[in-house]
Amino acid sequence: MKRILFSICLLVGLASASMAQSAQYEGAMTKQVAMLDDSTNFTPDRLLEIANTFERIGAAEKSQWLPFYYAGYCYVMSTFMQKDNDKVDDLADKAAVNIEQAEAISPKNDEINCIKSLIATSRIRVDPMNRGMKYGMESANLLVQANQINQENPRVYMLQGQSLFYTPEQFGGSKTEAKKKFEVALQKFSSFKPASSIAPHWGEAYTKGLIAQIK
Amino acid sequence: MKHLNLILLTMLLPVCMMGQQRISGKITDSKKRPLQGVNVSIKDSYDGATSAADGSYSFTTDAKGTQYITATLLGFTSQEQKIFITGPQEINIVMRNNVNDLKVVTISAGSFEASDEGKTTVLKPLDIVTTAGAGADIVNALKTLPGTQQTNDREGLFVRGGTGYETQTFIDGMMVRNPFFSGLPDQPGRGRFSPFLFKGTTFSSGGYSAQYGQGLSSALILESTDLPQRSSYTLGASVIGVSGGLEELMKDKKGSYGVEADYTNLGPYLGVVKPKYAFSKDPEIIGTSANFRRKTSSTGMIKFYGYYNQTNMGTIRPSLEYPGFDELFELKNKNVYTNLTYKESLGHDWKLNAGFSFSSNSDDLNLDTLKKSNPLHGKNVSQLTQTRLVLTKGLGQYSVLRFGGEYQYGVEKSNFGGWQANYVDNYTAGFVESDIYFTPRLLGRVGGRAEYTSILAKANFAPRASLAYRLTGNSQVSLAYGDFYQKPEQQYLRFKNDLGFTKATHYIASYQLVAKNYTLRVEAFYKKYHDLVKTGIDTSTTGTGYAKGIEVFWRDKKTFKNTDYWISYSYLDTKRNYLNYPFEVQPDFAAKHTVSVVYKYYIPAITTNLGVTYSFSTGRPYYNPNLPESKFMSEKTMTYNSVGLSASYLTSIRKAFTIFVLSVSNAPNIKQVYGYRYSTDKLRRQEIVPNMPRFIYIGMFMNFGIDRRQDVINNM
Numbered sequence: 001m002k003r004i005l006f007s008i009c010l011l012v013g014l015a016s017a018s019m020a021q022s023a024q025y026e027g028a029m030t031k032q033v034a035m036l037d038d039s040t041n042f043t044p045d046r047l048l049e050i051a052n053t054f055e056r057i058g059a060a061e062k063s064q065w066l067p068f069y070y071a072g073y074c075y076v077m078s079t080f081m082q083k084d085n086d087k088v089d090d091l092a093d094k095a096a097v098n099i100e101q102a103e104a105i106s107p108k109n110d111e112i113n114c115i116k117s118l119i120a121t122s123r124i125r126v127d128p129m130n131r132g133m134k135y136g137m138e139s140a141n142l143l144v145q146a147n148q149i150n151q152e153n154p155r156v157y158m159l160q161g162q163s164l165f166y167t168p169e170q171f172g173g174s175k176t177e178a179k180k181k182f183e184v185a186l187q188k189f190s191s192f193k194p195a196s197s198i199a200p201h202w203g204e205a206y207t208k209g210l211i212a213q214i215k
Numbered sequence: 216m217k218h219l220n221l222i223l224l225t226m227l228l229p230v231c232m233m234g235q236q237r238i239s240g241k242i243t244d245s246k247k248r249p250l251q252g253v254n255v256s257i258k259d260s261y262d263g264a265t266s267a268a269d270g271s272y273s274f275t276t277d278a279k280g281t282q283y284i285t286a287t288l289l290g291f292t293s294q295e296q297k298i299f300i301t302g303p304q305e306i307n308i309v310m311r312n313n314v315n316d317l318k319v320v321t322i323s324a325g326s327f328e329a330s331d332e333g334k335t336t337v338l339k340p341l342d343i344v345t346t347a348g349a350g351a352d353i354v355n356a357l358k359t360l361p362g363t364q365q366t367n368d369r370e371g372l373f374v375r376g377g378t379g380y381e382t383q384t385f386i387d388g389m390m391v392r393n394p395f396f397s398g399l400p401d402q403p404g405r406g407r408f409s410p411f412l413f414k415g416t417t418f419s420s421g422g423y424s425a426q427y428g429q430g431l432s433s434a435l436i437l438e439s440t441d442l443p444q445r446s447s448y449t450l451g452a453s454v455i456g457v458s459g460g461l462e463e464l465m466k467d468k469k470g471s472y473g474v475e476a477d478y479t480n481l482g483p484y485l486g487v488v489k490p491k492y493a494f495s496k497d498p499e500i501i502g503t504s505a506n507f508r509r510k511t512s513s514t515g516m517i518k519f520y521g522y523y524n525q526t527n528m529g530t531i532r533p534s535l536e537y538p539g540f541d542e543l544f545e546l547k548n549k550n551v552y553t554n555l556t557y558k559e560s561l562g563h564d565w566k567l568n569a570g571f572s573f574s575s576n577s578d579d580l581n582l583d584t585l586k587k588s589n590p591l592h593g594k595n596v597s598q599l600t601q602t603r604l605v606l607t608k609g610l611g612q613y614s615v616l617r618f619g620g621e622y623q624y625g626v627e628k629s630n631f632g633g634w635q636a637n638y639v640d641n642y643t644a645g646f647v648e649s650d651i652y653f654t655p656r657l658l659g660r661v662g663g664r665a666e667y668t669s670i671l672a673k674a675n676f677a678p679r680a681s682l683a684y685r686l687t688g689n690s691q692v693s694l695a696y697g698d699f700y701q702k703p704e705q706q707y708l709r710f711k712n713d714l715g716f717t718k719a720t721h722y723i724a725s726y727q728l729v730a731k732n733y734t735l736r737v738e739a740f741y742k743k744y745h746d747l748v749k750t751g752i753d754t755s756t757t758g759t760g761y762a763k764g765i766e767v768f769w770r771d772k773k774t775f776k777n778t779d780y781w782i783s784y785s786y787l788d789t790k791r792n793y794l795n796y797p798f799e800v801q802p803d804f805a806a807k808h809t810v811s812v813v814y815k816y817y818i819p820a821i822t823t824n825l826g827v828t829y830s831f832s833t834g835r836p837y838y839n840p841n842l843p844e845s846k847f848m849s850e851k852t853m854t855y856n857s858v859g860l861s862a863s864y865l866t867s868i869r870k871a872f873t874i875f876v877l878s879v880s881n882a883p884n885i886k887q888v889y890g891y892r893y894s895t896d897k898l899r900r901q902e903i904v905p906n907m908p909r910f911i912y913i914g915m916f917m918n919f920g921i922d923r924r925q926d927v928i929n930n931m
Binding site for chain 2: 024028045048049052053055056057059060085086090091094126127133134137168172
């Protein structure tokens with residue numbers, strides 16, 4: 001009897017420990033992801049701090065792709081905020097390391113492709129003359145692949161639109177074409193249901209911001 | 216009751232462990248400077264923090280007992296430290312700078328690299344195309360770099376007191392026997408190969424690797440492009456001709472093939488702009504090329520490039536020897552070049568590069584003093600077949616050992632007015648070279664090259680050594696030393712093969728600072744010439760000479776918005792006693808001071824790229840036979856000035872990306888005199904001047920598919 005009781009207790013104990021672990025993951029992720037919904041956190045230093053936290057979570061969890069995904073997202077976003085061109089490559093490398101870890105856990109993932117596309121885009125500005133073609137094409141190809149995996153992902157249309165929006169018209173960019181993409185993106189956003197509260201869901205407000213600039 | 220306690224304890228165990236401890240401390244680098252942004256954490260837990268600007272961090276953790284604390288930061292080696300948590304802890308961490316691949320020192324003495332790969336290369340391939348006045352010619356663009364001479368009256372790249380013959384061109388390691396179009400007197404041909412064929416260009420002005428031989432002064436090392444990103448078609452039209460091509464990426468994206476054809480005829484242009492000397496036959500060039508590339512595995516690649524070209528042209532100019540008469544010079548050239556290479560990783564850090572190349576060049580010459588003498592006919596044919604094999608073995612993290620060999624079979628035939636002078640040469644060479652990193656900051660390269668040629672029946676051994684030391688992240692110093700051997704020029708070997716190798720010994724010291732947006736290089740060199748060709752009563756290899764100088768290069772892409780500029784200055788002190796020189800003098804192809812300024816400005820609003828190139832050099836010596844021998848080469852020409860302009864406008868026509876180019880060489884039409892030629896009776900002389908001192912090029916280039924335009928427009 002003693003023994004059985006003890007065993008039950010032990011089981012309960014272990015179960016509560018692992019539940020705690022999973023609750024801890026959800027809790028920590030929810031908190032961090034919420035930070036990314038707050039635009040005041042979009043400074044290079046803050047993003048690095050948040051990326052660090054995601055990296056810690058990722059390193060502890062090992063089998064979750066989202067922490068690495070968000071760490072990559074933070075790093076690549078910080079490249080766009082960097083004033084110093086010389087730092088872009090290092091940050092993009094760091095983003096790439098994280099996103100590769102995410103991809104190893106979750107291959108053929110459209111959301112991961114979106115970040116990889118952003119990483120390629122971020123590298124162009126360091127040396128547009130020599131990199132424009134290579135990374136521009138890589139970025140576009142990754143979005144095509146993402147679209148093939150999941151046609152309902154609004155971020156793919158948003159990023160395609162963004163590329164059209166910022167490319168000068170002489171080079172195949174077009175505000176009207178961009179607007180079309182943004183409109184598709186917004187339509188997809190309205191029907192898009194993130195798999196969970198911590199699954200990728202960014203971009204809607206940003207798309208609205210860009211489309212407002214076209215009108 | 217006892218049991219109940221136990222049960223409660225077990226159930227509460229995870230909760231009890233919640234008792235938190237504070238971990239704090241400071242993170243610095245090895246020089247005690249605080250580090251911001253370091254990710255500090257307890258390994259395999261969420262607990263951690265990011266260090267603040269003063270390097271301090273603080274967090275609480277539930278972990279107890281033996282744990283590992285980790286610290287990571289970009290550019291630093293990650294740290295892991297064992298700790299034992301019983302209560303609050305203060306842990307200070309010192310992090311070491313991480314030397315990654317990019318920051319490892321590389322050999323830089325004597326070499327300028329233009330490549331896509333390196334993030335800190337001095338010139339990128341597109342810089343070559345967009346340099347005003349260079350006319351998209353690799354060699355012309357390289358003439359804006361220090362160490363080169365503005366010898367636009369002669370073929371080739373004249374480097375550091377060396378002649379054009381002393382610069383050797385290599386494509387994927389294979390020597391190119393005729394890298395230039397055949398030219399007319401005082402009108403040298405431009406380079407045969409388009410800059411778009413190459414992803415990397417290394418211009419070495421001395422002290423280069425033992426992999427390459429048969430260039431006393433300089434090596435131009437070209438690396439062909441890999442697979443294209445996608446299929447494309449191109450069309451080009453200009454005031455001098457038309458071109459078209461297609462490049463097809465195979466469906467599996469592992470191979471590609473392409474063909475190109477071009478036709479050039481200067482006739483219409485010459486109808487509008489009269490040259491100084493008339494053409495008896497307007498220059499006409501018909502060219503075709505084909506390429507094939509195939510990935511044979513994830514690391515293997517086979518590449519083929521084949522090229523055929525024929526040129527036909529002729530001039531008539533007043534005779535210097537016979538006043539009142541005209542001299543006719545007509546040339547028909549046919550050139551074939553093929554290059555087949557294979558590279559593969561063999562595993563265990565071994566790599567293999569193999570190559571085969573065949574080329575053939577024939578020049579048909581027609582010389583005639585019109586209405587006076589019978590025409591003189593000449594024909595030169597040279598054929599070169601070569602194979603090359605190089606094995607590379609990685610040693611540890613960075614160091615490598617490289618060795619290999621090559622064999623060349625050369626046939627040189629010459630027939631001049633019935634006089635024949637032919638020869639065949641078997642050339643064999645082997646080399647060994649190792650790059651040894653003593654530390655990531657200190658690199659040594661030691662090697663040697665042994666050669667044998669059957670025509671001279673002589674062998675040589677050339678030791679080479681370089682050393683590079685990185686001072687800070689961006690700056691480094693390098694030293695280079697080496698012996699370089701070269702066969703005498705074909706025109707001497709034809710008539711006498713009992714000659715030796717000509718030889719040069721290089722000593723180079725350089726300092727360079729390469730940041731992402733600016734570059735500063737200062738280089739000093741001393742070059743000793745031995746066994747140069749002497750002509751006279753008998754031809755021998757007993758000539759001597761030296762060259763020494765200092766060169767400065769500055770490039771800045773950051774200071775002025777949308778502007779990229781570079782400045783090169785070369786000081787050259789050289790003398791030699793060769794050919795018919797009575798003693799050591801400054802030769803007629805060398806100027807003491809040379810300056811080039813290249814300026815590129817981009818106007819985003821009208822997607823137009825403007826460029827100006829200014830080149831200057833002091834006068835070159837020339838030989839006046841009316842002066843006593845002691846005054847040999849004592850007179851100098853006027854200084855050389857040239858201003859090249861270019862404008863390119865980028866747009867799209869239907870679905871094709873289009874570039875319009877306007878480029879003018881020597882825009883202000885400044886007079887340029889390269890030297891004087893005297894008649895045999897010493898009474899008359901002719902200036903050596905460009906036949907078309909100002910050249911205006913207007914052209915358009917259309918590309919369906921790959922957007923090459925993006926490259927050009929962004930080239931600011």
